[in-house]
Amino acid sequence: xxxxxxxxxxxxxxxxxxxxxxxxxxxxxxxxxxxxxxxxxxxxxxxxxxxxxxxxxxxxxxxxxxxxxxxxxxxxxxxxxxxxxxxxxxxxxxxxxxxxxxxxxxxxxxx
Amino acid sequence: xxxxxxxxxxxxxxxxxxxxxxxxxxxxxxxxxxxxxxxxxxxxxxxxxxxxxxxxxxxxxxxxxxxxxxxxxxxxxxxxxxxxxxxxxxxxxxxxxxxxxxxxxxxxxxxxx
Numbered sequence: 001x002x003x004x005x006x007x008x009x010x011x012x013x014x015x016x017x018x019x020x021x022x023x024x025x026x027x028x029x030x031x032x033x034x035x036x037x038x039x040x041x042x043x044x045x046x047x048x049x050x051x052x053x054x055x056x057x058x059x060x061x062x063x064x065x066x067x068x069x070x071x072x073x074x075x076x077x078x079x080x081x082x083x084x085x086x087x088x089x090x091x092x093x094x095x096x097x098x099x100x101x102x103x104x105x106x107x108x109x110x111x
Numbered sequence: 112x113x114x115x116x117x118x119x120x121x122x123x124x125x126x127x128x129x130x131x132x133x134x135x136x137x138x139x140x141x142x143x144x145x146x147x148x149x150x151x152x153x154x155x156x157x158x159x160x161x162x163x164x165x166x167x168x169x170x171x172x173x174x175x176x177x178x179x180x181x182x183x184x185x186x187x188x189x190x191x192x193x194x195x196x197x198x199x200x201x202x203x204x205x206x207x208x209x210x211x212x213x214x215x216x217x218x219x220x221x222x223x224x
Contacts, residue, residue: 043215045212045213097167098144
């Protein structure tokens with residue numbers, strides 16, 4: 001059974017700082033997803049990572065995947081208040097559909 | 112292009128009542144899924160479908176039924192509502208093909224008294 005763990009679950013940081021959210025998964029997964037959710041809203045797709053060593057960047061966010069370590073990271077560079085949200089990683093077990101989500105990282109960026 | 116549309120947005124039920132949460136997508140996506148989101152639990156997969164006429168169970172299927180008679184629609188039925196089913200329900204769809212992200216609806220907030 002695929003399990004996905006994120007840490008930290010809660011993070012308060014100041015604008016301008018860098019930080020990394022970690023996502024570990026327990027069994028082989030053929031793809032890794034990152035989503036953002038604002039309070040009371042739906043989920044917005046950020047990144048899809050398909051292969052070992054994959055790195056994707058959008059603005060101040062960069063995601064990477066290490067399939068051998070079963071680890072994905074979401075790195076935030078020079079954080080700004082608008083990035084405050086809950087970030088979820090999710091993995092898909094090979095051959096199945098539907099995603100297994102982590103519990104989410106609630107990120108607050110203070111001005 | 113409306114994307115994934117869920118109705119209703121809010122619903123209050125009494126224990127034992129039944130209801131159907133509607134989900135429709137206009138993107139001709141083959142894959143559709145239902146999740147529930149509870150505080151501190153992330154999202155958990157209830158049921159999913161890889162095409163019309165094909166459905167399968169996810170992590171937490173008990174108490175829910177689904178059917179997929181058309182590509183566009185994937186309703187979720189609560190057979191006999193229980194307070195433990197109080198949650199926010201999200202429907203999602205995605206294109207066929209490697210690495211396609213799931214597109215989520217706005218959710219249905221369901222309270223069962």
